[in-house]
Structures are given as C-alpha cells and as structure tokens.
Amino acid sequence: MGFLKNLFGAKEAKFVEVAPFGSRYEVPSGETMLEAALKNGVPFPHNCTVGTCGSCKCKLKAGRVSALTDFGYTLSQQEIAAGFILACQAIPKDALTQVEVESQALDAPKAEAFKGRIAATEALTHDIVRITVELDRPMHFVAGQYANLKYAGLERARNYSYADAPDRDGRKQVSFFVRKVPNGAFTEALFNGQLNELPLDVEGPHGNFHLHPGTAPMLCIAGGSGLAPLLSVLETARKDRVKRPCAFLFGARTQADLYGLEQIQQIANNWSDTFVFIPVLSHEPADSNWTGARGLVTEFISKALPGVSLNDAEGYMCGPPGMIDAGIAAMTGFGVKLDAIYYDKFTDQSHAAKTA
Numbered sequence: 421m422g423f424l425k426n427l428f429g430a431k432e433a434k435f436v437e438v439a440p441f442g443s444r445y446e447v448p449s450g451e452t453m454l455e456a457a458l459k460n461g462v463p464f465p466h467n468c469t470v471g472t473c474g475s476c477k478c479k480l481k482a483g484r485v486s487a488l489t490d491f492g493y494t495l496s497q498q499e500i501a502a503g504f505i506l507a508c509q510a511i512p513k514d515a516l517t518q519v520e521v522e523s524q525a526l527d528a529p530k531a532e533a534f535k536g537r538i539a540a541t542e543a544l545t546h547d548i549v550r551i552t553v554e555l556d557r558p559m560h561f562v563a564g565q566y567a568n569l570k571y572a573g574l575e576r577a578r579n580y581s582y583a584d585a586p587d588r589d590g591r592k593q594v595s596f597f598v599r600k601v602p603n604g605a606f607t608e609a610l611f612n613g614q615l616n617e618l619p620l621d622v623e624g625p626h627g628n629f630h631l632h633p634g635t636a637p638m639l640c641i642a643g644g645s646g647l648a649p650l651l652s653v654l655e656t657a658r659k660d661r662v663k664r665p666c667a668f669l670f671g672a673r674t675q676a677d678l679y680g681l682e683q684i685q686q687i688a689n690n691w692s693d694t695f696v697f698i699p700v701l702s703h704e705p706a707d708s709n710w711t712g713a714r715g716l717v718t719e720f721i722s723k724a725l726p727g728v729s730l731n732d733a734e735g736y737m738c739g740p741p742g743m744i745d746a747g748i749a750a751m752t753g754f755g756v757k758l759d760a761i762y763y764d765k766f767t768d769q770s771h772a773a774k775t776a
C-alpha cells in the first residue's frame with residue numbers, strides 16, 4: 421500500500437521533534453515548521469515570522485529542510501555551516517526532522533500588549549535619539565530583549581531594544597535608542613515630533629539576547645544604536661555584582677557618533693572585575709584631536725582582554741549585520757567557540773536577536 425501511495429505521489433506525513441520541549445507534531449504540506457508548531461501549541465520562540473528577526477533560530481539535528489527565503493539574510497555563514505535554520509522559513513523534507521531551540525529563551529516573560537506614549541526624547545547624536553515611553557502598566561523584560569513599537573496607521577511595528585536595566589517590579593517607563601532611517605516612516609514621524617502626540621502600541625518583551633550565566637570573560641561589541649541592549653545587559657550585570665572580566669568595544673564612524681560614554685564609564689567604575697572599554701572610530705578625520713583607537717572594532721578583539729584566553733570567553737554583539745558577521749568571524753578565529761557567541765543583529769527592517 422505504501423508502495424502504491426509513493427508511486428502515485430501521495431504525500432508522506434512529515435513530523436518534527438523539538439528539543440528541549442520534547443514535542444512532536446505533524447507539519448501539513450505547504451506549512452512551515454513554525455506555523456505547524458504554533459498550531460500544535462508548541463511554545464516555539466518567534467516574533468516576525470518572515471525570516472528577519474531570528475527569534476525562531478534552531479539547530480537542525482536530523483532531517484533536511486528547504487528554505488522559503490535565504491537563511492543567510494539573518495543568520496551568519498558560521499551558523500548556517502553549524503546547522504542552524506530559521507523555523508519560520510523552513511519546510512521539512514523528510515519524514516522526521518529534529519531541531520533544538522535554546523532553552524534559556526523560555527525563561528523570559530511572555531510578551532503582552534501595552535499602551536504607551538512618548539514621555540521624553542533626548543538627542544544622543546546627530547541621528548540617534550533616546551525615547552522614553554510611559555506605559556499603561558509596568559513591563560517586565562530581560563536585559564537585552566526588545567519591544568515592538570507601532571502607532572495607528574503604521575503598517576508594520578518597529579523593533580527597539582530596551583536601553584535600561586529591567587526592574588524587579590517591572591518598568592512603567594522604558595527607553596529605547598532610535599537611529600534615524602532615511603525615508604523610514606516611524607523615524608521620520610519621531611524626528612519631526614509627530615509621535616509626541618500619538619498613542620503607541622507597545623508589545624514585548626521579545627528576543628533571546630541576554631547575558632548567559634557563568635564566569636566566562638565577556639567580549640562585548642556594539643555598533644550604532646546597538647549600544648542599547650548592551651548597556652541594559654552590562655548595567656544589570658553591574659547591579660548584580662557579576663564578577664567576570666569584560667571588554668567592551670564600541671564602534672562608531674567619528675567622534676560625533678559616540679554617545680553613552682558617561683554611562684559606560686559609570687559601569688566600568690563599578691564593575692566587580694576587570695573592565696576594559698575601547699571606543700573605535702572608523703571614519704574619524706586623520707588630522708582630528710582623537711588619540712584613541714581607529715579602524716574597525718573587530719581589529720581590536722585580540723587585544724581587548726590581555727592575559728585572558730579567548731577560548732573560554734563569551735561574545736556579546738549588537739549592531740549592523742556587517743559588523744556582527746565580521747565579529748563572529750574574528751572571534752571564532754581567535755578561539756571563541758561559535759556556540760558561546762550571542763548577538764542581536766540590527767537592520768533597518770528589524771533586528772534579530774540570536775545566539776550563535
């Protein structure tokens with residue numbers, strides 16, 4: 421009978437098993453692994469469902485999948501080589517597919533919808549502002565996560581990372597760093613002041629980027645508005661008196677693009693172990709008064725923690741995709757293990773919170 425079915429093209433049932441949940445479910449023809457998981461009540465981490473945020477990243481342990489869109493848009497080449505896929509873009513090809521999701525992602529509070537309004541804006545650089553949003557009730561999140569922001573009429577929510585450390589009782593005021601995107605509807609409205617009057621829909625928390633427990637030295641790299649989640653993570657670690665050597669590389673184009681330096685200094689002064697901060701400028705005029713590091717942040721990784729073996733270090737990166745990809749390549753080249761590199765990839769469309 422099976423022979424006849426196969427002969428006449430009858431579809432073979434396709435099942436997916438998800439560790440660590442121990443869930444097993446069938447994926448109907450034409451559905452993605454994520455769609456079928458959610459229909460079956462499997463708590464698969466997800467957010468955008470269109471392959472840009474990276475929340476549904478998982479490791480393929482058995483079976484093959486076809487990709488609806490190129491995983492390489494969101495995942496690094498190293499991750500793809502290591503077998504990572506995006507469940508929202510994956511169609512199983514075999515009778516049984518086994519994947520594994522990161523278990524720590526489950527510890528975050530469940531995302532909820534909030535009403536909010538902008539209570540304050542502060543220019544940080546010529547194209548980045550801090551916005552503080554007053555919510556209708558306290559929001560709980562894990563340092564490093566992000567929220568979706570939207571106003572009525574905006575087609576698609578925008579994702580911004582929390583810039584503050586979370587509070588045990590939740591935060592009624594949450595702040596985000598927003599970089600101006602040329603012709604971006606949300607940021608144009610924000611920079612024009614129109615958003616000050618509009619109610620906002622805020623949904624969160626989302627994302628898997630967070631500090632992983634342990635004593636491993638931390639190698640942190642931020643670029644652009646990617647400073648927000650790292651400040652949240654580092655401020656939380658400082659408050660918790662985390663005792664780990666930490667190097668923090670902040671990449672910017674010129675001195676005019678540096679910000680948050682006082683806050684970083686405060687964290688450095690009160691860190692419970694070695695804390696090395698290196699701002700690195702890539703486009704600072706050669707004849708300026710800048711005496712600090714010049715070039716690409718990734719060029720300073722090997723010198724960031726003198727005397728510390730990077731084989732045991734963890735990488736934490738937030739910023740533009742090119743910086744993240746170069747950072748992963750450089751860190752792994754210096755001995756950091758791929759599965760000890762965590763990052764949040766910022767694009768103009770979205771940003772992806774992932775664990776390498």
Ligand code: FES
Pocket residue numbers: 465466467468469470471472473474475476477494506507508509
């Ligand atoms: S849910 Fe799959 S990439 Fe966003």
